[in-house]
Amino acid sequence: MHEECGVVGVSFKDEAPAALSIYYALYALQHRGQESAGITVHDGTQVRTLKGMGLVPDVFNRGDIQKLKGHVGIGHVRYSTTGGSKIENCQPLLVSFKSGTIAIAHNGNLVNSKELRAELEKEGRIFLSESDTEVIAHLLVKRLMHSELEDAVRELMKRLVGSYSLAILVDNKLVVVRDPLGIKPLCLGQIDNGYVVASESAAIDILNGQLIRDVAPGEMIIFSNGSYESKQLVRSRNYAHCVFEYIYFARPDSVIDGHLVYDARMRIGMTLFEEHPVNAEIVSPVPDSGITYAIGFSKRSGIDYMEGLMKNRYIGRTFIMPGQDMRETAVRLKLNTIKPNIQGKSIVLVDDSIVRGTTSRRIINLMRKSGTREIHMRVASPPIISPCYLGIDMATREELVAAHKAVKGVEALINADSLGYLSVDGLVKSIGIPLDDLCVGCLTGVYPVEIPGEQCARRQLKLSEF
Numbered sequence: 001m002h003e004e005c006g007v008v009g010v011s012f013k014d015e016a017p018a019a020l021s022i023y024y025a026l027y028a029l030q031h032r033g034q035e036s037a038g039i040t041v042h043d044g045t046q047v048r049t050l051k052g053m054g055l056v057p058d059v060f061n062r063g064d065i066q067k068l069k070g071h072v073g074i075g076h077v078r079y080s081t082t083g084g085s086k087i088e089n090c091q092p093l094l095v096s097f098k099s100g101t102i103a104i105a106h107n108g109n110l111v112n113s114k115e116l117r118a119e120l121e122k123e124g125r126i127f128l129s130e131s132d133t134e135v136i137a138h139l140l141v142k143r144l145m146h147s148e149l150e151d152a153v154r155e156l157m158k159r160l161v162g163s164y165s166l167a168i169l170v171d172n173k174l175v176v177v178r179d180p181l182g183i184k185p186l187c188l189g190q191i192d193n194g195y196v197v198a199s200e201s202a203a204i205d206i207l208n209g210q211l212i213r214d215v216a217p218g219e220m221i222i223f224s225n226g227s228y229e230s231k232q233l234v235r236s237r238n239y240a241h242c243v244f245e246y247i248y249f250a251r252p253d254s255v256i257d258g259h260l261v262y263d264a265r266m267r268i269g270m271t272l273f274e275e276h277p278v279n280a281e282i283v284s285p286v287p288d289s290g291i292t293y294a295i296g297f298s299k300r301s302g303i304d305y306m307e308g309l310m311k312n313r314y315i316g317r318t319f320i321m322p323g324q325d326m327r328e329t330a331v332r333l334k335l336n337t338i339k340p341n342i343q344g345k346s347i348v349l350v351d352d353s354i355v356r357g358t359t360s361r362r363i364i365n366l367m368r369k370s371g372t373r374e375i376h377m378r379v380a381s382p383p384i385i386s387p388c389y390l391g392i393d394m395a396t397r398e399e400l401v402a403a404h405k406a407v408k409g410v411e412a413l414i415n416a417d418s419l420g421y422l423s424v425d426g427l428v429k430s431i432g433i434p435l436d437d438l439c440v441g442c443l444t445g446v447y448p449v450e451i452p453g454e455q456c457a458r459r460q461l462k463l464s465e466f
Contacts (some may be wrong), residue, residue: 035078070261111137179218190212244388246259272380280343293352309335349416357413379421
């Protein structure tokens with residue numbers, strides 16, 4: 001799996017520069033996307049933007065930040081979900097029209113973007129990228145030509161089906177919007193001389209800010225002149241917070257929809273032992289995503305926690321080598337065993353999830369070559385049986401090993417002595433959010449919005465139905 005995207009919005013009440021704060025906030029959200037980064041600011045008269053391919057420090061330098069003059073702005077880090085990895089799809093997306101300019105940073109994925117795009121193209125609108133963010137931009141501009149901002153956003157939300165947390169610059173106003181089901185996270189914080197909105201609260205912490213609250217699903221907030229105004233445009237019966245924010249995507253130190261991710265993962269690790277107890281000598285994580293779960297598992301089981309694998313954090317995510325031998329070398333470059341810790345021992349190996357199973361098999365084989373006697377795999381998520389359509393670049397159904405194999409089949413494939421997945425009930429209990437307010441489509445095959453060919457638990461309500 002790949003991360004999704006991260007968005008930031010900053011609004012100062014005076015002429016304090018916003019770009020440096022956005023830069024630091026994007027650094028805090030780098031885990032959510034490593035393909036591209038961008039910042040757009042406005043100084044009251046002029047909009048300035050800079051974006052490029054690569055990590056945040058690769059795209060921006062000190063001189064760039066100094067040139068981005070403006071007291072309000074937005075930022076984005078991206079991993080492509082809709083639209084390929086190329087400069088045309090980098091965000092923020094800037095659009096000029098006769099009434100001014102808008103810039104949009106989007107975290108999420110629209111399931112009806114193709115239909116909306118075709119409709120707009122029939123009207124003669126020209127697209128310069130493959131991103132569904134440009135669809136949102138065209139729809140918003142179309143509404144702004146005839147409506148005030150609040151009405152334009154309300155009409156926009158009627159047309160969008162899917163997930164979206166948006167940070168928008170409408171000239172020198174910062175506008176943020178969260179989809180009615182709250183699928184993607186978005187939170188509000190206060191910093192010196194202003195406010196910040198970000199995908200995760202860790203970005204607010206980096207700026208020495210104070211988390212105020214989450215942006216509510218269906219809410220729009222408008223920032224201007226050092227204050228903000230909230231508009232609850234849609235109220236849904238239930239929400240559909242992405243369960244994988246808690247399993248994998250969000251930083252452990254972030255608070256997502258009122259829940260500290262670290263605490264949720266600790267409880268998941270404890271529940272994992274309760275559901276799949278095992279006698280072993282040590283509990284060891286697959287770093288880094290398995291660490292908190294392994295600590296929880298160790299705490300509840302009484303089995304000692306000890307690292308059996310060490311991660312090389314300086315290997316790029318796109319490290320690719322041809323041929324089986326070279327792929328095995330690539331695994332060893334990323335992960336190396338600590339042989340004295342695991343040699344001759346029975347180990348509980350804890351990871352966040354199993355997608356295709358190939359990585360788990362290579363890790364287990366690597367540990368066996370180092371002399372591990374038994375390896376009991378424990379997985380902090382239920383089996384992933386369906387793809388994600390709402391902003392996570394996950395494998396296709398054909399590639400998902402749990403979609404085609406029972407637990408014993410996956411156990412044999414990855415060469416584990418035993419395998420235990422967390423249950424959906426155990427996951428929900430550990431997170432602390434009711435099942436009706438979570439999106440678990442990838443775990444159940446039942447989605448919170450209508451997707452052609454898939455089951456839908458409920459449909460996304462239109463404003464006219466409230």
